[in-house]
Amino acid sequence: MPINIVLILLLLSVLFFRKRPHISFKCLLSALVLLVASSIPALSDRVMVSIEDNYPAYSPTNKRVDYIVALGGWHQGNEALPVTSQLNSDSLQRLVEVLRIHKLHPNAKIITSGHHNTDPTSHAQKMKQALVLLGIPKQKIITENFPKDTEEEAQLIAPRVFGTNIVLVTNANHMPRAMLYFQDQGVEPVAAPVGHWVKNINSEKNWSYYVPNSNKLQQTTNAWHESLGRLVQWLKRLL
Template structure:
């Protein structure tokens, strides 16, 4: 089995929703043989979903990850490269490139473009493989940048990396010793910075679109009511935490 696919499969099976579904399946299987354990499995699945879907919980799971690095501000020295890590898209010729990008890729692209306005001297490096789509993500992000007026000659494309580790390995030789801004989503930034450090590259983090905003502001009652979006946020925090554990063990 392909190692990349295996990692994704294991990660999917360890997500909160997947665990809840497995518990519900277990409850159904045990219904006829052990009502007590069937009830316990079903109640555990329900409690897991309710707790992890609550904004108060999801924010506190995510905040320590995202607070590792502040938002990017104009740097005191010139920037050589703005590296935008890959995320995802769906090719559809009827849509403009920005609409073909998945939210994570669009968020990273917009943050990279914002930084280029602060540092017009910088060149871009976009990365990301196709992963089942006819167009590599790196190419689609380049097209989106060009639709904002960025010249094609200022954008280098790395269209082969399938994950963050491969991105750091392929991009590092080009940027080593340079002033490099690394753009990825805020929750993904700590793991990404570590991968580049392992390749001998000290990057300037530029976290995009954090999940947690206004944590210290006063909240109304809805902040304590389960929401689908909060479960998604919890899943991202869960995934990044597992990724950092694997990264620590393997490095």
């Protein structure tokens, strides 16, 4: 990730400071350039929008929907909190989209997915609890409790939904990789991307759009993560 590379470059600049000052300076300059470039909204948005804009937001349709599939995110178990407060922001965004689409297609079943390695309750079960709390009948929700990543989710869910009409809900920056995994399993879902980092690339900008911003560093990190994930996916398909 960008911040890790910056830290490595800074460490190298310290190590080479006395014996090779020219290398130390290059490492320091490279760290500064990478940190600034990763934090500038104008650059970060261009990188992220190239990933997020592959699929449009889900629109109402007369086509029957059999399953609404919500890919796994993350939560932090704490029984002192309501279940909705235990979900992270990505999972909450997916939860809201599932509710929106289910309102449009009330006969559809919902599939929640995801393992959890620090909580006895799987993420799929935690999402189900939140959906039931918000009014979805529990008998309409199917949980896949064992997938540890998107590839496993596609492998386990595809046999259940093969030959049906499904809507796939995940974050916009994650959607291209998720769609490809399901397509590799012979399933053609309709994409329902949520949680767009870049809301409107063409909106009017002010001077702050060209000043480093910590939120945009996080955005660049997410884009970097997805790009690496897509590279790994591409390499796996070659083997």
